[in-house]
Amino acid sequence: MQIREGRPDDVPRALEIWRTAVDATHGFLTPQDRAEIDVMVAEDFLPNVELWLAVDAGDRPLGFLVMDGAMIDALFVDPAHHGRGIGTLLLDHALALAPGAIVDVSEQASNALPFYEARGFVRTGRSETDPQGRPYPLVHLRHSGTSAASKSSGQ
Template sequence: MHEDEPSSGRMPVDLRPTRGPVEYDDLVEVWRQAVVATHAFLTPEDIEDYRVRLGEQWLPAVELHVAVDADDRPVGFLGMDGHRVEMLFVADRGRGRGVGTRLIEWAASRHPVLELDVNEQNPGALAFYESRGFRVVGRSPLDGEGRPFPLLHMRRNEQG
């Protein structure tokens, strides 16, 4: 797959499965850039704790697909568990350039129904998912680690 619209501000990317643990450091850096830019509610200590868990526990637990630039450098990634989007993060250089949309549309092409959770304190992510056909179907007052970061549960049917 290749997205090829540089004139529209879109970043041309290829999507591929992850190369596994040898690539995790690069994916953690993509994650770090995205979290610093979009998760102002997290403290530096929270970010460090999640960073360690990401590389050791969470990346190995999902099916990972990576958006890479022309030099095969990761610019974004998607982690799936069946029809659930467990994680989607885009590096600074790819944000707002169609990378996240490419990853979501790739997932939607394989699963007629997609579900995900988004932090309530991340209005940019909420708007991103809503503009791509996701609707809020529930809320939890705590995140998956039991911390006070409310989650919105979202769902997208094949009609979008």
């Protein structure tokens, strides 16, 4: 597994990853909101951002990361490959780019908070709505500078 910069021809696979990951982890979205967000991600977001991809030995993307300065704007892994360290690999890349990285996670996505908190992120606040004003609370996190590995080794 390695991280590489994305290319325009990677956008369809990134969108596929996003869709399957959201469908697996964001069951709280209303069908209308899910459809509206899909259009926004497909037409406005993914084609216009710098993608970082976690790819397998055959160069097939299995997850992706989008950074906006110190903000982790998106980190999604194909659900068929959850639990294999791909998210951690992408997060380590994000922290190499922005050691004090921040991220907003959906409070209702049960996998997000434990993932980030186990890797040294601490809560800094909460919003009642998402950036579009939808009723999906967000938890704001910042990396503490302490990794889970250094915590477990006592460093």
